[in-house]
Amino acid sequence: DADVTQTPRNRITKTGKRIMLECSQTKGHDRMYWYRQDPGLGLQLIYYSFDVKDINKGEISDGYSVSRQAQAKFSLSLESAIPNQTALYFCATSDPTGTGAGELFFGEGSRLTVL
């Protein structure tokens, strides 16, 4: 099984619908992230969480919300999906170690299409 699991892997929905993307990890990391990938734009940070009680907005949080249900689970919600939220979404985890910036471990992505 993958260390970072995202569900669903693919989802097609309609404008105005509420969508939840789920992420679970078995790496035991405290830090979890949600990124959005659009062609030519790289990865943009939506939200990040350094522990269960610490959730922070990233660069593009408008229209999104998150929930950190446990150390291992971090969900991303689109309250009312719109077409320009069509993208590939990645969950990632990290363990900062002594340097403060450890490797990011990524899930395989959730492709969301909003019609």
Place this chain on the structure above:
Amino acid sequence: AQSVTQPDIHITVSEGASLELRCNYSYGATPYLFWYVQSPGQGLQLLLKYFSGDTLVQGIKGFEAEFKRSQSSFNLRKPSVHWSDAAEYFCAVVPISGTYKYIFGTGTRLKVLA
């Protein structure tokens, strides 16, 4: 403004040829530096990282990168490209101070000709 630049959107090389992918950053102090690779349909995987010390860093799959402080660059190299190296490559930085958020470049898509 703080930024990470990958000037090449697409690069095509022949199998067996050498490869260099460019990455430049703009920060007040040397950040932590990373290269990630994304194969089709997959998440990103770490190739290598630089925190301090020797400026030539070895990574997985035969890749290496050289940090040049004077040029604010962290270019990725491979002496001989294999067809399986076709993927998208992302440079990322993490500022040393602050919240340790990763900032990614826009990526370089590598095509390998047989």
